[in-house]
Amino acid sequence: MHGYLAITRPVNSVVAGLAGVLGYLIATGTVRPEAAFLIGIIALVTAAGNTINDYCDAEIDAVNRPDRPVPSGAVSRRGALVYAALLFTGGVVLAFFTNVLCLGIAVFNSVLLVLYAVRLKGTPFLGNLAVAYLSSSIFLFGGALAGPAGLAANLPVAGVTLLAMLAREVLKDAEDVEGDRAGGARTLPMILGVPRSVGLALGFALAAAVLSMLPVFRWWGLPYLLAIGALNLLVFVRSAGVRECATPACVRDSRVTSTLKKGMFLSLLVFTAAAVIY
Incomplete structure (x- = not known):
């Protein structure tokens, strides 16, 4: 068992x-x-x-x-x-x-x-x-x-999660290019190259950050914007080093996937706190 x-x-x-x-x-x-x-x-x-x-x-x-x-x-x-x-x-x-x-x-x-x-x-x-x-x-x-009302209320949260996860998944593939190639896999960074894949992933992360600050959340307001804005800024500052990466080792050393994971967790705490307070 x-x-x-x-x-x-x-x-x-x-x-x-x-x-x-x-x-x-x-x-x-x-x-x-x-x-x-x-x-x-x-x-x-x-x-x-x-x-x-x-x-x-x-x-x-x-x-x-x-x-x-x-x-x-x-x-x-x-x-x-x-x-x-x-x-x-x-x-x-x-x-x-x-x-x-x-x-x-x-x-x-x-x-x-x-x-x-x-x-x-x-x-x-x-x-x-x-x-x-x-x-x-x-x-x-x-x-x-x-x-239906509950589903609609969570569409923005799901959208932020989707974009942030896309960013993290592409960056994880960029970290694992050598192992994936040895295993016969074919991933996006193997096709586009690591630099372009990093740029695409950061684009998804930026889109997630922008969506998180748009007035599409029922709890949207100044307190929420201050909290989520500070979190977005912190994540992008911590992830800035990956922009210059051209190799899988560089992406791994930047620890950007760990930063995004922590950022997603903290954003859920912000969403939850805002929903309860609202």
Whole structure:
């Protein structure tokens, strides 16, 4: 049973579920008991995505990560496939107890997770876009539990998350060019080169910062602008060094992906605090 638990990345799956509740809080300013459904649905679908990903990567992991459940023999490939199907089914069935919007997102994300594992992961930029959408959709899902108005309220938050995640995903690929080339992968930085990819990623990050300051949030006002503006400035100052990078090692040394990750976390705290106070 340890292998079947480990293959789901349980901590990541539960944290994703809790982020869905955070999305509901951002959309409504409060949390109701029915929001507990979000944890189960998102955790199950996320766990299923992790499992199907390991199923598809079994041969690669046999070389790079032989300790993972499938290559180590803790979970058979067929067992992983059946387990993923059961987890996807469990998440979608649980979504039937919410509303049509949540059910639609749960089904769409389940299909996308399978497509990502099977094909999109190896497709330049489309794989990055899929990961960015899946991350941002957690907030759409949380808002959708409150109905169309909740979904609409979280569109700006999801947009900021999508753009910031796109920036981080492209920069992560820029960090890993050597390893990806050795593994036979084909990523955007391998096509455009590291300097252009860094420029594109910073463009996505700038777009996320601009969107975060537009009057599209229901809590938009001077206190919010001061908080989010200071955070945006701090992130860009800390990330400034990556602009001159032309090699993967330079991107890694800049620690820009870590800075963006911390910036996204802090921005969610700002969104949540502003939503509750408003």
